[in-house]
Amino acid sequence: MQSDSMADRFIGKSIPRKEGRAKVTGRALYVDDMVMPGMLYGATVRSPVARGRIRGIRYAQGIPWDEFTIVTAQDIPGKNCVALMLNDQPCLADQVVNHAEEPVVLLAHPDRYLLEEARRAVELDIEPLPAVFTIDESLARQQVVWGEDNIFKSFLVESGDVESAWGHAHLIVEGEYETGAQEQLYIEPQGMIATFTAEQGLTVWGSMQCPYYVHRALMTLLDLPVNQVRVIQTETGGGFGGKEEYPSMIAGHAALLARKSGKPVKIVYDRMEDMAATTKRHPSRTRHRTAVTREGKLLAMDIEFVVDGGAYATLSPVVLSRGTIHAAGPYFCPNVRIRSQAVATNFPPHGAFRGFGAPQSIFALERQMDQVAKVLGLAPEELRRRNFVKQGETLAVGQVVREKVDMAGLMERALELSDYYAKRKRFAEENPRREVKKGIGLASFLHGAGFTGSGERYLASLVGAEATPEGRVRVLAASTEMGQGTMTVFSQIAAEALGVDYDMIEIVQPDTAVVPNSGPTVASRTCMVVGKLVESAVLGIRQQLLSSGLLPERYTSEQFRQACRQFIENHGALKSSSEYSAPPGVYWDDDKYRGDAYGAYAWAVYVAEVSVDLTTYEIRVDDFVAVQEVGRVINPVLATGQIEGGVAQGIGFALYENVVWQEGQMVNSQMTNYIMPTSADLPPIRVFFEEVPYAHGPGGAKGIGELPIDGPAPAIVNAIENAGGVNVNRIPVTPEVLMEALEGVHA
Amino acid sequence: MPETQRVPIKLKVNGKLSELEVEPRMLLVEMIREALDLTGTHVGCDTSFCGACTVLLNGLPVKSCTVFAVQADQGEVLTVEGLACQDELHPIQQAFVIQHGLQCGYCTPGMEISAYYLLSKNPSPSEKDIRKAIAGNTCRCTGYQNILRAIETAAEMMRR
Numbered sequence: 009m010q011s012d013s014m015a016d017r018f019i020g021k022s023i024p025r026k027e028g029r030a031k032v033t034g035r036a037l038y039v040d041d042m043v044m045p046g047m048l049y050g051a052t053v054r055s056p057v058a059r060g061r062i063r064g065i066r067y068a069q070g071i072p073w074d075e076f077t078i079v080t081a082q083d084i085p086g087k088n089c090v091a092l093m094l095n096d097q098p099c100l101a102d103q104v105v106n107h108a109e110e111p112v113v114l115l116a117h118p119d120r121y122l123l124e125e126a127r128r129a130v131e132l133d134i135e136p137l138p139a140v141f142t143i144d145e146s147l148a149r150q151q152v153v154w155g156e157d158n159i160f161k162s163f164l165v166e167s168g169d170v171e172s173a174w175g176h177a178h179l180i181v182e183g184e185y186e187t188g189a190q191e192q193l194y195i196e197p198q199g200m201i202a203t204f205t206a207e208q209g210l211t212v213w214g215s216m217q218c219p220y221y222v223h224r225a226l227m228t229l230l231d232l233p234v235n236q237v238r239v240i241q242t243e244t245g246g247g248f249g250g251k252e253e254y255p256s257m258i259a260g261h262a263a264l265l266a267r268k269s270g271k272p273v274k275i276v277y278d279r280m281e282d283m284a285a286t287t288k289r290h291p292s293r294t295r296h297r298t299a300v301t302r303e304g305k306l307l308a309m310d311i312e313f314v315v316d317g318g319a320y321a322t323l324s325p326v327v328l329s330r331g332t333i334h335a336a337g338p339y340f341c342p343n344v345r346i347r348s349q350a351v352a353t354n355f356p357p358h359g360a361f362r363g364f365g366a367p368q369s370i371f372a373l374e375r376q377m378d379q380v381a382k383v384l385g386l387a388p389e390e391l392r393r394r395n396f397v398k399q400g401e402t403l404a405v406g407q408v409v410r411e412k413v414d415m416a417g418l419m420e421r422a423l424e425l426s427d428y429y430a431k432r433k434r435f436a437e438e439n440p441r442r443e444v445k446k447g448i449g450l451a452s453f454l455h456g457a458g459f460t461g462s463g464e465r466y467l468a469s470l471v472g473a474e475a476t477p478e479g480r481v482r483v484l485a486a487s488t489e490m491g492q493g494t495m496t497v498f499s500q501i502a503a504e505a506l507g508v509d510y511d512m513i514e515i516v517q518p519d520t521a522v523v524p525n526s527g528p529t530v531a532s533r534t535c536m537v538v539g540k541l542v543e544s545a546v547l548g549i550r551q552q553l554l555s556s557g558l559l560p561e562r563y564t565s566e567q568f569r570q571a572c573r574q575f576i577e578n579h580g581a582l583k584s585s586s587e588y589s590a591p592p593g594v595y596w597d598d599d600k601y602r603g604d605a606y607g608a609y610a611w612a613v614y615v616a617e618v619s620v621d622l623t624t625y626e627i628r629v630d631d632f633v634a635v636q637e638v639g640r641v642i643n644p645v646l647a648t649g650q651i652e653g654g655v656a657q658g659i660g661f662a663l664y665e666n667v668v669w670q671e672g673q674m675v676n677s678q679m680t681n682y683i684m685p686t687s688a689d690l691p692p693i694r695v696f697f698e699e700v701p702y703a704h705g706p707g708g709a710k711g712i713g714e715l716p717i718d719g720p721a722p723a724i725v726n727a728i729e730n731a732g733g734v735n736v737n738r739i740p741v742t743p744e745v746l747m748e749a750l751e752g753v754h755a
Numbered sequence: 756m757p758e759t760q761r762v763p764i765k766l767k768v769n770g771k772l773s774e775l776e777v778e779p780r781m782l783l784v785e786m787i788r789e790a791l792d793l794t795g796t797h798v799g800c801d802t803s804f805c806g807a808c809t810v811l812l813n814g815l816p817v818k819s820c821t822v823f824a825v826q827a828d829q830g831e832v833l834t835v836e837g838l839a840c841q842d843e844l845h846p847i848q849q850a851f852v853i854q855h856g857l858q859c860g861y862c863t864p865g866m867e868i869s870a871y872y873l874l875s876k877n878p879s880p881s882e883k884d885i886r887k888a889i890a891g892n893t894c895r896c897t898g899y900q901n902i903l904r905a906i907e908t909a910a911e912m913m914r915r
Binding site for chain 2: 022024025027028029030031032033034035036037038040041043121192193194195196197243244245246248278279280490491492493645646649652653654655656657678679680684686687688690692693
C-alpha cells in the first residue's frame with residue numbers, strides 16, 4: 009500500500025485539463041475538421057408538414073441527378089429504425105410522416121453548393137393529416153398519432169393515502185405550472201462521417217455522447233454484426249443531452265449514403281437544421297394539490313406531471329421517470345401521489361437535455377412551495393425548513409435516505425451568502441418607490457446521480473485498464489469528453505487509487521473497437537458510476553503486480569513503472585477490468601416502481617436576485633448563489649465550471665429561451681432569434697460546495713453535471729414574484745409573459 | 756449550377772503570404788478552413804451571432820462566416836493558429852488553460868481572438884469591459900465566469 013503521505017494527492021485538487029492545450033491552440037480536431045479523400049457531402053430532405061401520407065417524391069428538372077447518391081427508406085438493408093428504447097422512430101420516413109423536419113430522402117454529392125440546390129429541388133408530395141400540438145389534444149385522443157392511446161409511458165407513485173388526508177388539512181393549495189421546450193445549443197453543430205467497405209464494414213466518426221448507442225443503432229439499421237461496425241468519437245463541442253440519442257440518426261444517414269456510394273460521406277448540420285430538426289427539452293405541465301397542517305407541515309401532495317414527448321418515444325419513458333421521482337423534491341410528506349404521463353404529439357421528438365425531466369417537475373414544485381408558504385403566511389424558507397427530509401426518513405418512492413443530509417444547513421449557508429434576509433427586508437421597503445423592482449427568491453432541490461431505478465444494473469457497465477510496455481496505465485472506457493473534464497477526472501481517480509504520478513495515466517479516446525461498453529455519458533453518472541469502475545479497474549492492475557511479487561507494498565511511481573514493464577515482459581500483457589454492481593442494499597422494484605431510485609442524491613439550495621422593470625418588462629438576474637453538496641469534490645475548478653455553466657443554462661431556461669412553434673415547426677431556429685444568454689446577460693454566479701464523502705463513489709464523489717439546471721428557474725421566478733408581486737407559472741418568463749401576468753392581457 | 760469564375764486574391768494569414776484563386780461566393784471562413792487548412796477557426800451558427808469564427812481582418816475582429824474571401828484581398832488575417840509563437844503559447848492561451856476558461860473548446864479560438872483585440876486596445880479592462888468585448892462570442896458550457904478570469908489573467912501577464 010502507498011504511504012499515508014500520498015493520500016489525496018490528486019482528489020480534491022484543481023489539476024489543469026488534459027486537453028486544454030489542443031483546444032486553446034485550435035489544434036483539437038472536431039468532426040467538421042476532418043476531410044477524407046473522395047469524400048462526399050450528405051444532405052437530408054425533410055418533411056415540411058407535421059403529419060401526413062407520402063404520396064410521392066419528385067426530383068425537379070435542372071439538377072444532374074445521375075451524379076447524386078440518393079437514399080430512401082427502400083435502401084435500408086436492416087430494420088428501418090433508430091434503435092434506442094422502443095425502436096418506433098424510423099431512420100427515414102416511409103409512407104407516413106409524423107412531424108415536421110422528419111427525414112425522408114438523403115442526398116450525397118462532392119459539391120456542397122450543388123447539393124444544397126438539389127436538396128431544395130426534391131419535392132415531397134404529402135397529403136396532410138390532422139396533427140396534434142398540445143398536451144390536452146393528445147390526452148383527448150381525438151387523433152391517435154402514436155400507438156393506441158398517444159401515451160408513451162405513465163407512472164404512478166403512491167405513498168400513504170392522499171385521499172384520506174384532505175379532510176385533515178388546515179389548508180389546501182392548488183397550482184398549475186408549465187415549462188417550454190429548450191434547445192441544448194451546444195456550439196458545435198451535430199455531424200458524422202461514415203466509410204463503408206465490404207471487407208472492413210462500417211466506420212463512423214463524429215460528435216457524440218454515447219458511442220455504444222450509435223454502435224447498436226448502426227448494427228440494427230444496416231444489419232451488420234458487431235465486428236463490422238466501428239464508432240469513434242471525435243472531439244465533441246458540447247452535448248448537454250443533445251448528443252445522446254440524435255447522433256444515432258445522423259450516423260445512420262451518413263452510413264446509408266456511404267454504403268450506397270462506396271465513398272466516405274460527411275454530414276454536418278448547419279445551425280438552422282440542427283435547431284429545427286434535433287431534440288429539445290420536453291415541454292411539461294404539472295398540477296399540484298398540496299395539503300398542509302396548521303404548523304406548516306406537508307400533509308399530502310397530489311401531483312400530476314405530463315411531458316410532451318413529440319412524435320416518437322426516443323427517451324421519453326426515462327425522462328418521465330426521472331421527472332416523476334424528482335417531483336416531490338427534498339421534502340418529507342406522509343401522503344404523496346404522483347401520476348405522470350409522457351404523451352405523443354406531432355412535434356419533432358423531444359429528448360435528452362441536462363436534468364432529464366427533473367428541471368420541469370422541480371420548477372413546478374418549488375413554485376408551489378412558495379404559493380403554499382404565501383397562503384400559510386410563512387416565509388418561503390421557513391416552510392421549507394419545516395419540511396426538509398432528514399436522514400432516515402423516506403422519499404415519495406419509498407427510498408430511505410441513508411446518507412447524511414442537511415438541507416437546512418445548506419439553506420442557511422445559501423441565505424447567508426446571498427444576504428437574503430437583509431435584502432428581502434430592504435427590497436420590501438424600497439420597491440414601492442422604485443420603477444425597477446428588486447426581488448430575491450430561492451429553490452431547494454435534489455438530483456439523483458446515475459441511471460434511474462434498475463438502469464445501472466441492466467447496463468452492467470464495463471471499464472478496462474491495461475499497462476503499457478513503457479509502464480504507464482491506460483484506462484479504457486466509452487465515457488466521452490465533451491467539455492466536462494472526463495479525461496482529467498478519470499486520470500485523477502486512477503492516479504489517486506494507484507498512488508502514482510498523474511502523468512502516468514492515459515485515457516483512451518472512445519472507439520468501440522478499443523474500449524468496452526461503460527455505458528452512455530449521461531445522467532451525471534460518469535464521475536460517480538464509471539469513475540468508481542475506473543478506480544477498481546486500475547486497482548486490479550495493482551493487485552496483479554502485488555500478487556506477482558514485482559511490486560512492494562510501498563512503492564514509488566518509478567517502482568510501479570518498473571513492475572509494469574517487468575510483468576509485461578514476463579506475461580505478455582497486464583490487463584484488468586471492472587463491472588458494475590449495485591452498492592450493498594440498493595434495490596429498485598421495477599414492477600412496483602418503488603425502492604432506491606438512485607444510489608445517491610446531490611442536494612442544493614440556490615438563491616437568485618432579480619430586477620424587474622415594470623416599464624419594459626425586462627428581467628435581469630443581478631446575483632446568483634449556488635450552494636450544493638455533491639459528495640467529495642474531485643476537481644474544484646472543473647466542478648465549479650459545471651455548476652456555473654448549468655446555472656447559465658438554467659437562467660436561459662427561466663427567462664430567454666423560447667421555442668416558437670408554427671404548425672409543429674420551429675420558426676426561430678437561429679441563434680439570432682432563439683435567445684441564449686451572452687456574457688452581457690449573466691450575473692456573477694457564486695458557487696459553494698459542502699463536502700460529505702459518499703461511501704460508494706470514487707474518492708467519495710457523487711454526480712454533479714445535471715444538478716445545476718434544476719434550481720435556477722424556480723429561484724428566479726420566485727424572485728420575480730417577490731419583486732413584482734406577480735404569480736407567474738410558466739417559463740420562459742419573456743417580457744410578453746410578464747406583461748400578460750401583470751396586466752391580465754394576452755400579448 | 757456551373758462553377759463560377761475564380762478570382763485571384765493575395766493576402767497575409769498569420770504573417771504568411773498566400774496567393775489563391777477563389778470563387779466569389781467563397782466565405783472567408785471556408786477559405787481559412789478549407790483552402791488553408793487552418794481548422795482552429797470554427798463555424799457555429801452561420802449568422803454571425805456565435806462568434807466561433809471570429810478572426811482579425813486588418814486588425815479588426817470580424818465574424819468570418821459572413822465575410823467573403825475576396826473581401827480579404829490585399830489584407831491581413833489573424834487566426835488562432837497565429838497566436839502562439841512556435842511552441843510558446845500566447846499569454847491569452849496560457850491564461851485560458853490556467854483559469855479553465857474553456858470546457859468543450861469549440862468557442863475558444865473565437866473567444867481568444869476577441870480577447871486579443873480587446874487587450875490590444877485596452878490593456879487593463881474592467882469586468883464590464885470584458886463582458887462587453889466578448890458579448891459577440893457565445894459559450895454554452897461555462898457561464899463565462901472562467902473566461903472573464905482568463906482574460907483578466909492574460910491582461911495581467913501581458914502588462915508585466
